[in-house]
Amino acid sequence: MLKNILTYSLIITSVAACANNPIRSYKDDSDKMLQSLNTSNIESTAYGNPKNPDILFYMEYGTALRMMSNYDSSDLQLGKAQSIVDVWTNSWSNTTGGEIANTAIQMLVNDSATDYEPKGYEKTMLATYRALNHIDNNNWSNARIEIKKMYQTEQAIANYNQAMYMEEKASTNKINNSPKEQQLYTQILQKYDFSDINSPQVLALKNAYQSAFSHYLAGFVFEALNEPSLSRPGYIKSGQLAPLNKLSQKSIDNLDSGNTVRSKYTNVLIIQEVGHAPQLKSHEIHIPFPISTRNASCITNVNLFFPTLVLDKEASSGYSYFLDGKFQNQELYSNYNLMAARSLHDQMPHLIARNISAAIRNVGVSAASCAEGGGVGTIINIANIITGALLDHADERSWVLLPSKVYLNRVQLPFGKHNFSIVVNGMTYTQTINLNTSYQIIDMRVIGNKFFLNTQKLK
Numbered sequence: 001m002l003k004n005i006l007t008y009s010l011i012i013t014s015v016a017a018c019a020n021n022p023i024r025s026y027k028d029d030s031d032k033m034l035q036s037l038n039t040s041n042i043e044s045t046a047y048g049n050p051k052n053p054d055i056l057f058y059m060e061y062g063t064a065l066r067m068m069s070n071y072d073s074s075d076l077q078l079g080k081a082q083s084i085v086d087v088w089t090n091s092w093s094n095t096t097g098g099e100i101a102n103t104a105i106q107m108l109v110n111d112s113a114t115d116y117e118p119k120g121y122e123k124t125m126l127a128t129y130r131a132l133n134h135i136d137n138n139n140w141s142n143a144r145i146e147i148k149k150m151y152q153t154e155q156a157i158a159n160y161n162q163a164m165y166m167e168e169k170a171s172t173n174k175i176n177n178s179p180k181e182q183q184l185y186t187q188i189l190q191k192y193d194f195s196d197i198n199s200p201q202v203l204a205l206k207n208a209y210q211s212a213f214s215h216y217l218a219g220f221v222f223e224a225l226n227e228p229s230l231s232r233p234g235y236i237k238s239g240q241l242a243p244l245n246k247l248s249q250k251s252i253d254n255l256d257s258g259n260t261v262r263s264k265y266t267n268v269l270i271i272q273e274v275g276h277a278p279q280l281k282s283h284e285i286h287i288p289f290p291i292s293t294r295n296a297s298c299i300t301n302v303n304l305f306f307p308t309l310v311l312d313k314e315a316s317s318g319y320s321y322f323l324d325g326k327f328q329n330q331e332l333y334s335n336y337n338l339m340a341a342r343s344l345h346d347q348m349p350h351l352i353a354r355n356i357s358a359a360i361r362n363v364g365v366s367a368a369s370c371a372e373g374g375g376v377g378t379i380i381n382i383a384n385i386i387t388g389a390l391l392d393h394a395d396e397r398s399w400v401l402l403p404s405k406v407y408l409n410r411v412q413l414p415f416g417k418h419n420f421s422i423v424v425n426g427m428t429y430t431q432t433i434n435l436n437t438s439y440q441i442i443d444m445r446v447i448g449n450k451f452f453l454n455t456q457k458l459k
Helices: 002-016 026-039 055-067 071-092 103-108 120-136 140-176 179-191 212-224 228-241 247-257 336-372 374-391
Strands: 265-274 279-292 297-310 321-323 331-335 405-414 416-424 427-435 439-447 450-455
Touching: 026 055, 026 279, 055 071, 055 120, 055 450, 071 120, 071 140, 120 140, 120 212, 120 336, 120 439, 120 450, 140 179, 140 212, 140 336, 179 279, 179 297, 179 336, 212 228, 212 247, 212 265, 212 331, 212 405, 212 439, 228 247, 247 405, 279 336, 297 336, 331 336, 336 405, 416 439, 416 450, 427 450
Parallel strands: 265 439
Antiparallel strands: 265 405, 279 297, 321 416, 331 405, 416 427, 439 450
């Protein structure tokens, strides 16, 4: 028994040395990335320059490059991430029976030990950012392809979620039929703070992957391509996802009345992205658990690990800006703080099941320690502590350089030069905007103490 326990610990130690290190803190990585963004060249912010870049690196680095208006290089990095997502999307595009990858490994070790699978809202934002890159390069046809890809991804996510729901029902039945697991489940409900992920605002979201911003952009792209039959559903969906906003309904009314294009005027969609998406931090819960064997009775301390959200406190609201000296009203369209919380809410049944599996594993080893007693029991217990420290850690990975919130505004302005100005953290930024086509976008980003303005390349 002792030999098996020590061998198991050695194997897990080797796992920790692999590329997907289960004890690596991605919260620490993202802290360094955000600090670097504030103090140095943005190109160095995305987790340095790893020897074996993964999908998360491609997404972070592609976002950083977009902030710098390097649209081609940004799309190259985001395209690498998209190709990985496409494999997943294709497996779930027409079925609810695709492969739920790495489930066994996740239950044995933890989610961090497997390749990162982007969250639902991250998958759809990947296509959205690629569409924005194409628009900024005046390639509306390629933007259309990305919008269609976003729709396909949403369908795949819906199919996947249905399959996961069935998995969760099976896990719940298993827990309900095991007194030991039921005891742990009850303790989890009592000790984990669910308030952030169960708030009325979070539960009001229809899901964790459909963004009102992305769907409004879809409507705008199809309108620019003179495809009103495809544009209208985008605006309708954006209105359903953000029902308090007026812009979506106004855009529908303009489509229906044919009042969309004026000669020598530009329809300008102004996007303001604020802050960064929530980070994740592994949070530990301690649960005392009684053990009875033929030889002894003991109490062991079961340690469970759940991710908690760490919000960008500096990004509480949008910033006022002016065009030609005129104040511009904007509406909050997507709140990725809430979408991240909804994603964590939807993941919680899996996370609870994984923690209970880990706890049962640890209880089993502690029972062996309790039965052995003395020096041998101490050695087994030490091995269990080492193994648990390596295995039991919540996955902290997330696409941090996504914004926390996205605001939209839309105006019609005559062709020519226009003055843009904004005050951010006491600094005034001004720029001349050139308009010379019927549809253009302006995308600004405020993150930390930095301001970035993305504009379309002139034809």
